[in-house]
Amino acid sequence: xxxxxxxxxxxxxxxxxxxxxxxxxxxxxxxxxxxxxxxxxxxxxxxxxxxxxxxxxxxxxxxxxxxxxxxxxxxxxxxxxxxxxxxxxxxxxxxxxxxxxxxxxxxxxxxxxxxxxxxxxxxxxxxxxxxxxxxxxxxxxxxxxxxxxxxxxxxxxxxxxxxxxxxxxxxxxxxxxxxxxxxxxxxxxxxxxxxxxxxxxxxxxxxxxxxxxxxxxxxxxxxxxxxxxxxxxxxxxxxxxxxxxxxxxxxxx
Amino acid sequence: xxxxxxxxxxxxxxxxxxxxxxxxxxxxxxxxxxxxxxxxxxxxxxxxxxxxxxxxxxxxxxxxxxxxxxxxxxxxxxxxxxxxxxxxxxxxxxxxxxxxxxxxxxxxxxxxxxxxxxxxxxxxxxxxxxxxxxxxxxxxxxxxxxxxxxxxxxxxxxxxxxxxxxxxxxxxxxxxxxxxxxxxxxxxxxxxxxxxxxxxxxxxxxxxxxxxxxxxxxxxxxxxxxxxxxxxxxxxxxxxxxxxxxxxxxxxxxxxxxxxxxxxxxxxxxxxxxxxxxxxxxxxxxxxxxxxxxxxxxxxxxxxxxxxxxxxxxxxxxxxxxxxxxxxxxxxxxxxxxxxxxxxxxxxxxxxxxxxxxxxxxxxxxxxxxxxxxxxxxxxxxxxxxxxxxxxxxxxxxxxxxxxxxxxxxxxxxxxxxxxxxxxxxxxxxxxxxxxxxxxxxxxxxxxxxxxxxxxxxxxxxxxxxxxxxxxxxxxxxxxxxxxxxxxxxxxxxxxxxxxxxxxxxxxxxxxxxxxxxxxxxxxxxxxxxxxxxxxxxxxxxxxxxxxxxxxxxxxxxxxxxxxxxxxxxxxxxxxxxxxxxxxxxxxxxxxxxxxxxxxxxxxxxxxxxxxxxxxxxxxxxxxxxxxxxxxxxxxxxxxxxxxxx
Numbered sequence: 001x002x003x004x005x006x007x008x009x010x011x012x013x014x015x016x017x018x019x020x021x022x023x024x025x026x027x028x029x030x031x032x033x034x035x036x037x038x039x040x041x042x043x044x045x046x047x048x049x050x051x052x053x054x055x056x057x058x059x060x061x062x063x064x065x066x067x068x069x070x071x072x073x074x075x076x077x078x079x080x081x082x083x084x085x086x087x088x089x090x091x092x093x094x095x096x097x098x099x100x101x102x103x104x105x106x107x108x109x110x111x112x113x114x115x116x117x118x119x120x121x122x123x124x125x126x127x128x129x130x131x132x133x134x135x136x137x138x139x140x141x142x143x144x145x146x147x148x149x150x151x152x153x154x155x156x157x158x159x160x161x162x163x164x165x166x167x168x169x170x171x172x173x174x175x176x177x178x179x180x181x182x183x184x185x186x187x188x189x190x191x192x193x194x195x196x197x198x199x200x201x202x203x204x205x206x207x208x209x210x211x212x213x214x215x216x217x218x219x220x221x222x223x224x225x226x227x228x229x230x231x232x233x234x235x236x237x238x239x240x241x242x243x244x245x246x247x248x249x250x251x252x253x
Numbered sequence: 254x255x256x257x258x259x260x261x262x263x264x265x266x267x268x269x270x271x272x273x274x275x276x277x278x279x280x281x282x283x284x285x286x287x288x289x290x291x292x293x294x295x296x297x298x299x300x301x302x303x304x305x306x307x308x309x310x311x312x313x314x315x316x317x318x319x320x321x322x323x324x325x326x327x328x329x330x331x332x333x334x335x336x337x338x339x340x341x342x343x344x345x346x347x348x349x350x351x352x353x354x355x356x357x358x359x360x361x362x363x364x365x366x367x368x369x370x371x372x373x374x375x376x377x378x379x380x381x382x383x384x385x386x387x388x389x390x391x392x393x394x395x396x397x398x399x400x401x402x403x404x405x406x407x408x409x410x411x412x413x414x415x416x417x418x419x420x421x422x423x424x425x426x427x428x429x430x431x432x433x434x435x436x437x438x439x440x441x442x443x444x445x446x447x448x449x450x451x452x453x454x455x456x457x458x459x460x461x462x463x464x465x466x467x468x469x470x471x472x473x474x475x476x477x478x479x480x481x482x483x484x485x486x487x488x489x490x491x492x493x494x495x496x497x498x499x500x501x502x503x504x505x506x507x508x509x510x511x512x513x514x515x516x517x518x519x520x521x522x523x524x525x526x527x528x529x530x531x532x533x534x535x536x537x538x539x540x541x542x543x544x545x546x547x548x549x550x551x552x553x554x555x556x557x558x559x560x561x562x563x564x565x566x567x568x569x570x571x572x573x574x575x576x577x578x579x580x581x582x583x584x585x586x587x588x589x590x591x592x593x594x595x596x597x598x599x600x601x602x603x604x605x606x607x608x609x610x611x612x613x614x615x616x617x618x619x620x621x622x623x624x625x626x627x628x629x630x631x632x633x634x635x636x637x638x639x640x641x642x643x644x645x646x647x648x649x650x651x652x653x654x655x656x657x658x659x660x661x662x663x664x665x666x667x668x669x670x671x672x673x674x675x676x677x678x679x680x681x682x683x684x685x686x687x688x689x690x691x692x693x694x695x696x697x698x699x700x701x702x703x704x705x706x707x708x709x710x711x712x713x714x715x716x717x718x719x720x721x722x723x724x725x726x727x728x729x730x731x732x733x734x735x736x737x738x739x740x741x742x743x744x745x746x747x748x749x750x751x752x753x754x755x756x757x758x759x760x761x762x763x764x765x766x767x768x769x770x771x772x773x774x775x776x777x778x779x780x781x782x783x784x785x786x787x788x789x790x791x792x793x794x795x796x797x798x799x800x801x802x803x804x805x806x807x808x809x810x811x812x813x814x815x816x817x818x819x820x821x822x823x824x825x826x827x828x829x830x831x832x833x834x835x836x837x838x839x840x841x842x843x844x845x846x847x848x849x850x851x852x853x854x855x856x857x858x859x860x861x862x863x864x865x866x867x868x869x870x871x872x873x874x875x876x877x878x879x880x881x882x883x884x885x886x887x888x889x890x891x892x893x894x895x896x897x898x899x
Contacts, residue, residue, distance in 0.1 A: 056819060056899060077823055084821025095816040099533035103522035111525045112821050120523055
């Protein structure tokens with residue numbers, strides 16, 4: 001069962017005379033419960049791909065189905081409706097509202113979907129304690145550390161149990177300890193809650209936490225790696241190797 | 254790219270961004286120029302009426318300059334902060350601070366003096382309209398003609414050049430003090446840090462509300478008889494002013510965030526989009542502009558209050574003229590009256606004549622006065638009342654033991670309340686006559702100059718009157734002891750009769766009701782015009798400042814809008830939230846200002862006229878409507894920002 005199917009996605013910017021094609025026909029299928037990484041060099045189009053898949057940006061051609069539903073023809077209002085029910089987001093710069101407390105930030109998606117308050121409180125308690133931020137609930141974002149902020153952001157993405165969670169460089173602004181903490185939590189949640197996560201990253205360590213890595217080069221899929229049964233260390237080496245070939249960078253192994 | 258091209262490009266870009274600043278600049282120049290043009294206009298001398306009028310206009314023009322320059326300087330600080338990144342960039346590419354200053358000055362020069370020229374042009378073209386409004390208000394019949402006054406031009410140019418120099422000075426200091434790094438960071442420093450509500454703030458919040466309510470409470474007692482001596486009254490006024498102004502400041506500093514945080518606490522973290530955008534943002538941002546908001550609120554309260562009072566006075570000009578002069582035409586000399594009625598007959602105008610003879614008698618009012626005399630600083634409970642006989646007044650029949658008082662104004666009633674019944678004594682030169690007091694009637698029977706400005710008139714039985722007359726104390730008597738009132742039988746004749754009245758010369762005192770009402774209308778019209786003019790300027794400038802603040806905030810909050818839209822809030826959702834935020838941001842200062850002015854007007858309006866609600870509500874509605882325009886503009890601007898946010 002595929003939660004997301006994208007066929008021949010094209011995306012280009014600019015006008016008739018000065019057109020720049022960023023995505024040149026990408027096909028992606030993602031199964032329910034998968035933890036997928038998208039990797040690629042700067043400018044390869046990975047963030048654009050994420051934006052298009054998550055309906056924040058529109059495609060120039062091709063079709064995207066999420067849970068069998070065609071996304072490309074929906075209107076702005078329907079898209080917003082869809083986002084609030086089915087999608088969750090984690091961003092590199094946390095994107096927390098700094099005038100709201102941790103709890104208020106996390107509860108936002110539930111208030112969009114008008115979930116009853118009691119249910120919301122239960123969900124909050126569950127997800128916040130899983131991520132280890134329950135004690136921080138009355139703090140404001142500028143009173144907590146980067147790792148805690150990112151976990152708050154993750155809690156917000158998970159709380160309404162979306163079909164897919166999109167993460168854009170979630171570890172980009174974190175130190176290595178906080179980054180591996182966060183990734184451990186993400187893969188925990190991925191397994192416990194059967195949540196589908198699509199993550200854009202250029203950090204091979206982060207990618208090695210996933211079950212599958214998709215490499216993108218110049219707007220096209222270059223190759224894919226499956227983790228299979230190998231250990232995280234072995235998978236990490238595979239990723240490094242592929243990245244070396246991809247970027248043409250020599251690695252000493 | 255040369256510096257000149259940079260200047261021109263910047264100008265083009267900024268014009269689009271700061272159209273309201275340019276508009277406000279043009280507007281203030283236009284208002285000022287129009288006002289100064291009036292000041293120098295020869296046809297104004299009639300409307301000014303007197304030296305006092307001219308002085309009022311001069312004072313107003315100084316106040317106008319003060320409002321406009323504070324506004325422009327403030328707007329400039331907002332704008333220079335917003336452009337700090339650009340300035341940092343220029344420094345980064347190697348321009349010296351002096352070069353940047355030159356660039357900014359030149360750019361501002363074009364913007365500023367461009368607006369100045371347009372403003373003067375517009376001011377000149379609307380000055381005729383404004384003059385017509387003034388003539389209409391003051392009832393002066395003149396033809397408003399257009400004069401271009403070079404004096405006005407010179408004065409306007411000088412004033413605004415001085416303001417320009419001040420602005421440049423501010424910019425210079427701003428640029429000099431900044432390093433490249435701090436220039437990049439200035440925006441984030443400007444708004445207060447988000448912190449939890451401290452206990453001190455809560456106390457301040459409660460204190461703010463308490464102070465405002467206490468101020469209101471004292472103001473409602475002000476003329477209710479609790480403060481009777483002049484010193485107490487003055488002290489009470491100072492207390493009211495201080496507690497309301499400090500209360501307002503604390504209200505913005507603490508109460509707003511206190512109330513907001515109470516609401517948030519109750520929600521326990523579960524906020525909907527309206528609350529996210531309005532509550533949380535107001536909670537932190539209103540604090541940082543507490544002083545500004547206090548000034549805006551206080552001055553708008555002052556403007557609304559003064560405008561209401563002068564409008565009340567203007568509105569009730571006719572009524573108060575009727576109270577002061579009960580007949581259309583009043584005389585104190587028989588010959589004068591005869592002369593006047595003679596010419597009325599000649600013209601074939603029908604009239605009614607009545608004459609009332611009166612005495613001034615010392616009366617002991619101790620029993621019927623409802624005040625503590627010592628507090629009032631009264632030497633004795635005796636007052637010199639005008640006394641008339643029942644035969645001169647229609648519709649009253651009294652026994653020799655009874656007295657009725659009539660004609661008592663609201664203002665005096667506040668200080669000197671009379672009981673419904675009791676006893677009073679008339680003290681002649683030798684005898685004292687005891688009388689039963691039957692009550693107070695509203696009708697005015699004698700002109701104001703007989704009643705020492707507002708004392709009631711005593712009506713007594715014919716016999717008592719004769720007794721008092723025989724036993725009269727000559728020291729208390731006025732020159733005149735006769736009032737002859739002439740009333741026109743049909744109202745349409747008053748105008749003609751008044752023309753006759755004005756043409757004649759009289760030996761004694763003679764007054765026309767219509768003249769009096771016209772004079773009051775003229776005086777109050779001029780005051781109203783000036784207050785209205787200043788109020789309008791203030792309204793527009795403070796509205797602009799709030800709008801700039803909102804514009805700034807919308808830009809700051811753009812990332813928030815992005816997050817919220819990614820989470821699945823639609824543009825419509827966000828817009829609704831923004832609307833309620835603006836309703837708070839503009840509504841709170843407006844409502845507080847309206848409340849302040851309501852209580853201020855309420856406490857003392859009776860000195861100014863006889864009709865409270867109509868004029869006050871009219872003024873308030875007008876103010877609210879004009880104010881809302883800025884709120885709507887802010888919403889429109891935010892709409893644009895939201896649209897661009899994703």
